[in-house]
Amino acid sequence: MFMDKLIEKIMEKNNPIVVGLDPQTYLIPQCIIDQYSKEEEPMGEIFWQFNKAVIDAIGQRVPAVKLQIAFYEQWGIEGLKAYQKTIRYAEEKGLMVIGDIKRGDVFSTAQAYASAHLKGPFECHAVTVNPFMGRDSIEPFLSLCKSKEKGIFALVKTSNPSSGEIQNLVADHKPIYRHLAQRVEKWGQDTLGKYGYSAVGAVVAATYPKEAKELREEMPNTFFLVPGYGAQGGRAEDIIHSFDDRGLGAIVNSSRGILGAYMQHKGKEVTLEEFQQSVITATEKMKKELLQALKENNKYQVYTEEEHQKI
Numbered sequence: 001m002f003m004d005k006l007i008e009k010i011m012e013k014n015n016p017i018v019v020g021l022d023p024q025t026y027l028i029p030q031c032i033i034d035q036y037s038k039e040e041e042p043m044g045e046i047f048w049q050f051n052k053a054v055i056d057a058i059g060q061r062v063p064a065v066k067l068q069i070a071f072y073e074q075w076g077i078e079g080l081k082a083y084q085k086t087i088r089y090a091e092e093k094g095l096m097v098i099g100d101i102k103r104g105d106v107f108s109t110a111q112a113y114a115s116a117h118l119k120g121p122f123e124c125h126a127v128t129v130n131p132f133m134g135r136d137s138i139e140p141f142l143s144l145c146k147s148k149e150k151g152i153f154a155l156v157k158t159s160n161p162s163s164g165e166i167q168n169l170v171a172d173h174k175p176i177y178r179h180l181a182q183r184v185e186k187w188g189q190d191t192l193g194k195y196g197y198s199a200v201g202a203v204v205a206a207t208y209p210k211e212a213k214e215l216r217e218e219m220p221n222t223f224f225l226v227p228g229y230g231a232q233g234g235r236a237e238d239i240i241h242s243f244d245d246r247g248l249g250a251i252v253n254s255s256r257g258i259l260g261a262y263m264q265h266k267g268k269e270v271t272l273e274e275f276q277q278s279v280i281t282a283t284e285k286m287k288k289e290l291l292q293a294l295k296e297n298n299k300y301q302v303y304t305e306e307e308h309q310k311i
């Protein structure tokens with residue numbers, strides 16, 4: 001069951017972080033660009049080498065990676081080959097892999113999306129889905145959650161500045177995001193795992209802590225994927241409400257905050273080792289911030305004594 005495996009990885013690594021493998025070109029160190037720019041498919045090779053360097057640096061330290069497919073799609077076939085190769089490599093390294101595809105369409109089209117991303121060429125452990133079109137647009141993903149132990153994370157309260165334009169509109173006396181929450185919670189009910197979370201998760205942003213608190217209460221069996229930490233302004237104190245009392249219930253994403261940390265100190269001219277060290281340092285710093293906030297709020301049960309002492 002996907003969510004059980006994710007939770008067990010989080011506990012094994014003592015770390016509720018998912019690193020975003022979003023290779024925007026400005027984030028890529030010059031040494032990688034110089035070395036691979038003469039390849040036949042240079043951007044594909046550069047993205048792949050960049051991702052491999054990141055996975056080699058943090059593969060032992062974090063439970064999961066998330067790949068936002070748009071950053072690959074914009075480079076066409078070579079970008080998608082890098083996407084595919086990265087998924088396989090991350091999986092080989094024992095990481096849980098989330099494909100951030102935000103799909104959703106009429107049933108027959110959703111079937112094709114689900115087939116491509118949960119069992120076909122781009123098979124991941126879980127994907128993000130857009131529930132705007134309703135239950136039938138999610139159904140094909142749900143059936144693979146059951147038959148292939150996959151997971152999904154449905155958009156409920158997103159991190160962007162305009163997310164309230166629709167998600168916070170009030171209908172039947174409550175905001176749309178709470179209507180979405182009720183449905184997402186229900187969609188997962190027949191896939192509950194041993195930690196009380198279903199295979200159907202929700203995207204609940206770090207940038208809206210008040211809403212996250214309401215949603216944690218509204219969705220007791222729904223695991224949260226929390227984007228918006230760091231680069232978009234989310235802080236450790238903002239993600240606390242997304243966790244349950246054990247310290248489970250959420251995994252927090254950072255992409256630019258981790259991949260681009262090296263640029264603050266060194267600019268683009270770093271060695272590969274310096275880049276990898278900066279990825280490790282940024283991940284460890286984020287972990288410390290999160291675990292400290294969890295500890296201060298007595299949401300720390302699942303983390304080990306050894307980790308307690310480090311904080």
Ligand SMILES: O=C(O)c1cc(=O)[nH]c(=O)n1[C@@H]1O[C@H](COP(=O)(O)O)[C@@H](O)[C@H]1O
Binds near residue numbers: 128232257
């Ligand atoms: O589904 C997501 O992951 C997601 C939802 C959301 O509401 N906001 C959001 O930023 N994301 C994704 O999370 C990542 C955030 O990246 P950083 O802001 O660089 O940490 C990107 O891949 C976004 O596409």
